[in-house]
Amino acid sequence: MPSAFAAAIVLIIGIILAGLLRKGAGYLLSKLKVDERINRDRENKLTVESPACTFIYYLALLYVLLLVLSILGVESVLQPLQEMFNEFVGYIPNLIAAGVIGFAGFIIARIVSVVVGTAAKGLDALGSKLNLAENLSLSKLAQQLVFLFIFVPILIVALDALEMEAVSGPATGMLSELMAAIPEIIGAAIILAVFFIAGKFVVSMLIELLKNLGADKLPEKLGLSAITGKDFSLSKLTGHVAFFFIMFTAVISALEKLEMLQIASVLENLLVLAGQILLGLLILAVGNFFANLAYKLLNNSENSTIIANIARYSILALVLAIGLSAMGIAEDIVLLAFGLSLGAIAVAVALSFGLGGREAAGKHTEYLLSKFRKDD
Numbered sequence: 001m002p003s004a005f006a007a008a009i010v011l012i013i014g015i016i017l018a019g020l021l022r023k024g025a026g027y028l029l030s031k032l033k034v035d036e037r038i039n040r041d042r043e044n045k046l047t048v049e050s051p052a053c054t055f056i057y058y059l060a061l062l063y064v065l066l067l068v069l070s071i072l073g074v075e076s077v078l079q080p081l082q083e084m085f086n087e088f089v090g091y092i093p094n095l096i097a098a099g100v101i102g103f104a105g106f107i108i109a110r111i112v113s114v115v116v117g118t119a120a121k122g123l124d125a126l127g128s129k130l131n132l133a134e135n136l137s138l139s140k141l142a143q144q145l146v147f148l149f150i151f152v153p154i155l156i157v158a159l160d161a162l163e164m165e166a167v168s169g170p171a172t173g174m175l176s177e178l179m180a181a182i183p184e185i186i187g188a189a190i191i192l193a194v195f196f197i198a199g200k201f202v203v204s205m206l207i208e209l210l211k212n213l214g215a216d217k218l219p220e221k222l223g224l225s226a227i228t229g230k231d232f233s234l235s236k237l238t239g240h241v242a243f244f245f246i247m248f249t250a251v252i253s254a255l256e257k258l259e260m261l262q263i264a265s266v267l268e269n270l271l272v273l274a275g276q277i278l279l280g281l282l283i284l285a286v287g288n289f290f291a292n293l294a295y296k297l298l299n300n301s302e303n304s305t306i307i308a309n310i311a312r313y314s315i316l317a318l319v320l321a322i323g324l325s326a327m328g329i330a331e332d333i334v335l336l337a338f339g340l341s342l343g344a345i346a347v348a349v350a351l352s353f354g355l356g357g358r359e360a361a362g363k364h365t366e367y368l369l370s371k372f373r374k375d376d
Contacts (some may be wrong), residue, residue: 007071013062022057037107098161105154109147117143142311152178181258188254195250202246203239210235244270273328280327287319318339361364 023198025171029035029049119141187229215234246269298308 003072007068010071011064011068014067015061018057018060021060022053026050028051049229058108059235067220076271093226094162098158101161105158109151109154112150112367113143116146149182165213184258188257191254191257192247192250195253197249199243199246206242207235207239210238245274248274265285276326276328283323283326284319287315287323291315291319 026049029052034052035049050272117139120142215238216232218234219232248267252267252271255261255267275294294315295308295312298311299305
């Protein structure tokens with residue numbers, strides 16, 4: 001009876017003290033405004049005060065229950081639980097140290113990043129001049145990067161303070177690798193930024209130069225206005241293509257800086273293929289111009305329409321073969337098809353003139369010769 005009475009008194013007093021401890025922790029955390037500080041500028045709100053108070057309450061209550069059961073003489077059954085509780089209580093200083101270090105690092109990183117973000121407001125004007133996306137703020141980006149650069153090393157120190165190798169070891173190793181890779185990441189970002197700014201400047205100059213040279217009228221001269229349309233601007237298209245190749249090269253250089261060589265190799269192959277396709281399209285456009293020019297020069301009369309069409313389609317066929325070969329699209333098939341086509345045409349002409357239409361061929365040849373004599 002005395003043990004039971006003492007245990008009951010300890011249990012009642014312990015519950016009261018645990019409740020008071022819970023209220024005191026809640027009052028202290030509310031005065032520190034922990035939730036308000038953590039959830040500042042956060043869309044998804046994070047609650048820390050209430051779970052922390054609940055944890056402290058149940059931890060104190062567990063200690064009271066162990067004390068009550070010890071008073072009642074229940075020792076052997078509670079020994080594993082007591083050992084676990086003692087280890088946990090002995091580990092609390094490490095948790096407190098890690099929490100203090102992490103919280104201090106968060107506050108320091110927060111203050112410095114806000115100062116840097118305020119000082120970097122001028123970068124937003126630069127972003128608008130470079131025609132960046134409206135939702136991209138260079139000042140906020142700089143603020144976030146500064147926060148990471150300051151908070152990540154402090155977080156590594158906080159994890160080391162836990163002295164839990166199974167937990168802190170992999171996390172510390174990962175964060176250390178991230179910190180070691182930061183110079184390469186910064187270098188890659190600088191490469192992209194330099195190429196972007198220089199590319200915008202070069203492309204603007206190129207577009208203005210092509211406009212002054214009359215490049216926008218070139219599709220009409222090449223006979224491509226029916227395909228491109230009236231509102232097509234060759235100078236702008238050329239500028240966009242040039243900017244694409246500039247940024248594509250920048251991405252490859254950035255990946256090589258980050259030592260992502262396999263991805264860089266794949267992109268290099270794509271860049272070569274894109275260049276081949278662009279060269280092939282250019283050859284086709286120029287060939288179409290010369291084919292139309294030959295047709296206009298030879299089509300002076302009704303009798304020369306056939307010769308003009310033959311010359312036109314012969315040039316187009318030749319240019320198509322050259323263009324596909326420049327693109328690297330089935331070169332062997334293109335050469336074989338071109339050779340077989342020329343051979344078939346030669347055999348067909350030889351057979352038609354030599355066997356099937358000898359008399360008609362002679363008359364037509366005589367007619368052509370007479371016209372050439374008259375022209376001379």
